[in-house]
Amino acid sequence: MGLAQTGIAAMAALSVLLTLWAVWRDIPPVWRFDMPQKLAMTQGAPRAKTVFDYRVEQGQAHSPAIVMRDTGFELWWFEGSQEAQPDVDIHHAAFRRSPDGWQEISRGPRITRSALGAAMDPRQLVVTLGNTVENDTRAAGGFVTVVSVGGWAMASVADVSLDQTGPVEARKLNLSPFLNRSHLVKSPMVDFADGSHGLPAYFELGAAHGVLVRFDAQGRVRDTARMAGKNKPIQPMIVPLDAAQAVAFLRDFEPSGRLLVSRTTDGGRTWSPVVPTDLPNPSAPVAALNLGNGRILMAANDDPDGSDRLSLLASDDGGQSWRVLQVVEENGAGARYPMLRALPGGGLILTYSMGNKTGLRVRLLHGDWATA
Amino acid sequence: MSGLGASVALALLLAWVIFALAGLFLSPPIAVALGAVVGVAAVVLARDTLGVSGLIAVLAPFGVMLPALAARHMAGSLGADIPGFSSVEIAVFLLVYVVFLSTAFGVIPVDLYRYGYAPWPVGALVLAVCAYAWLTGNWFLAGVAVLGQVFWMLGWGSSNWLDHVLHVFLVPVAAVVLLLRLI
Numbered sequence: 272m273g274l275a276q277t278g279i280a281a282m283a284a285l286s287v288l289l290t291l292w293a294v295w296r297d298i299p300p301v302w303r304f305d306m307p308q309k310l311a312m313t314q315g316a317p318r319a320k321t322v323f324d325y326r327v328e329q330g331q332a333h334s335p336a337i338v339m340r341d342t343g344f345e346l347w348w349f350e351g352s353q354e355a356q357p358d359v360d361i362h363h364a365a366f367r368r369s370p371d372g373w374q375e376i377s378r379g380p381r382i383t384r385s386a387l388g389a390a391m392d393p394r395q396l397v398v399t400l401g402n403t404v405e406n407d408t409r410a411a412g413g414f415v416t417v418v419s420v421g422g423w424a425m426a427s428v429a430d431v432s433l434d435q436t437g438p439v440e441a442r443k444l445n446l447s448p449f450l451n452r453s454h455l456v457k458s459p460m461v462d463f464a465d466g467s468h469g470l471p472a473y474f475e476l477g478a479a480h481g482v483l484v485r486f487d488a489q490g491r492v493r494d495t496a497r498m499a500g501k502n503k504p505i506q507p508m509i510v511p512l513d514a515a516q517a518v519a520f521l522r523d524f525e526p527s528g529r530l531l532v533s534r535t536t537d538g539g540r541t542w543s544p545v546v547p548t549d550l551p552n553p554s555a556p557v558a559a560l561n562l563g564n565g566r567i568l569m570a571a572n573d574d575p576d577g578s579d580r581l582s583l584l585a586s587d588d589g590g591q592s593w594r595v596l597q598v599v600e601e602n603g604a605g606a607r608y609p610m611l612r613a614l615p616g617g618g619l620i621l622t623y624s625m626g627n628k629t630g631l632r633v634r635l636l637h638g639d640w641a642t643a
Numbered sequence: 644m645s646g647l648g649a650s651v652a653l654a655l656l657l658a659w660v661i662f663a664l665a666g667l668f669l670s671p672p673i674a675v676a677l678g679a680v681v682g683v684a685a686v687v688l689a690r691d692t693l694g695v696s697g698l699i700a701v702l703a704p705f706g707v708m709l710p711a712l713a714a715r716h717m718a719g720s721l722g723a724d725i726p727g728f729s730s731v732e733i734a735v736f737l738l739v740y741v742v743f744l745s746t747a748f749g750v751i752p753v754d755l756y757r758y759g760y761a762p763w764p765v766g767a768l769v770l771a772v773c774a775y776a777w778l779t780g781n782w783f784l785a786g787v788a789v790l791g792q793v794f795w796m797l798g799w800g801s802s803n804w805l806d807h808v809l810h811v812f813l814v815p816v817a818a819v820v821l822l823l824r825l826i
Contacts, residue, residue, distance in 0.1 A: 275726070275780040282782075282789040283773035289792050290766030297762050388700075392646030393699035394691055400693050419700035442645070443703075445801040448747050448756050451704060479747030491802035495762050499749055 300485040300494050301465035302341060302538030304511035309563030311617035312639040319612060320372045323364060333628040335618050337612040338405040339573060344366040346622060347381060347403045347500050348631055355422055359399045360384060382415060382438055390438035400551045401426060407460040407468045412468060416455045424475045425452045430490060445492050446579035457506040457556050464514060470537060471507040481507035483539050498533040500545030507554040510567055521545060526554040550593055551575035556610040562641040570609035570621055577602035581609060581623060596643055648799050650686040652705035653698060658682030659713035671720035687811045692796040704801040707791045709810040715783060730824050759805035
């Protein structure tokens, strides 16, 4: 055995030790959903109250995300002259509950492109920002869709830690071997039984697909599970049904006029091939929540003849069939990109963009939507 | 350390580009020196500029293989004896790598990239590379695989080991090398 072979054998031995160390310290993801308690509803008939109605005088404001806080909630959205332009930043409005109801207590830029680029080590160029969701694993964190070159298909997802002034630390998630490109986010995280959280994301290049991202204790990507099939499934909205089962509703990026669906029976480790549902959908993302007792509430653009009627729908059979509970916005309102989250003390928050990306609206859903 | 690693990797790649261009007119030692000066100067003095932050944003994670190939090429020009790859090896790598990228795009409905996050598959892949390297005597290849595993374990750079030993820019690099050998 020559010197080279001896050296290679030594490296192989080192690799074996490294592998044993890696296996010893590794905590594999637990593939069991954490089912929340039945969501608290407030008394009375279902009703919606608008608490925030925001319009930009110029440009666009789009894709609002709800960020839960101890004292209330925040709304994050992207705003600029036009989507994907190099002047788009993440803005916010914060809301706090007072004896008189919900009050807006602050508003303004929250994550700017320059601050986000500077928070990365080493600094990275950030050209524009897009869909953002809360990072449920940290008190002040979010996942931001970041574009450094090209359009949305060349986006990456950045894990961002914030303080009052803005981003303090940021790193891109490692999700793709293609220059770490073409992943975006839209929907809130999913809770798992081990206390961790999964991030629904999606790959937009080529044969698009949804992805459920799992993390290790350091917040680095530890595993991913795809939701793929015919059509171009993106923007998965995952609704756990029990510890093992969940349903993911996906937008068809290749407009078929139908909402797409994929299911898991092993806690999200694998997903069934994505197939169309019977629910009309004009290539638009949906928001959904499991209210308990088998009831799923969904906010969706559901008009087969229109593009932006936004309705609240209910399913009592795990998303197999739906009925409209309430039309929230009629066609012509330009209502898109809904997000739904539960308020800890009872009630639900529904937000969406209005006027074809020129404004935002927040509605608080009171009353018993679980039995409506 | 991820930040330092990215800066070192970019410095090596910039040095390689300058070395390759300057090598058309200058002797190898001078071309390497010039490349080193430009590479280090860029990441130290111009790290906050649009150009450098843009290159980092576009190319990161760099991994080990691409900068290692750059360093190997420059060191080889100075007389260092570092094993390389045959044309057959490069052609097979190119084919396999393109298939792998196709799986990432969903063209082939298998998710191979997923295995790069988990310890057992990574351990098996590194050992397989080491075994091939042992058979061919290519300690450079084994070194890249194991160094990538070290960085992956330490949390420097990507959380996926495959990013440490592969990079999309290996496709044009491999194609150019094959082309030059055909000419």
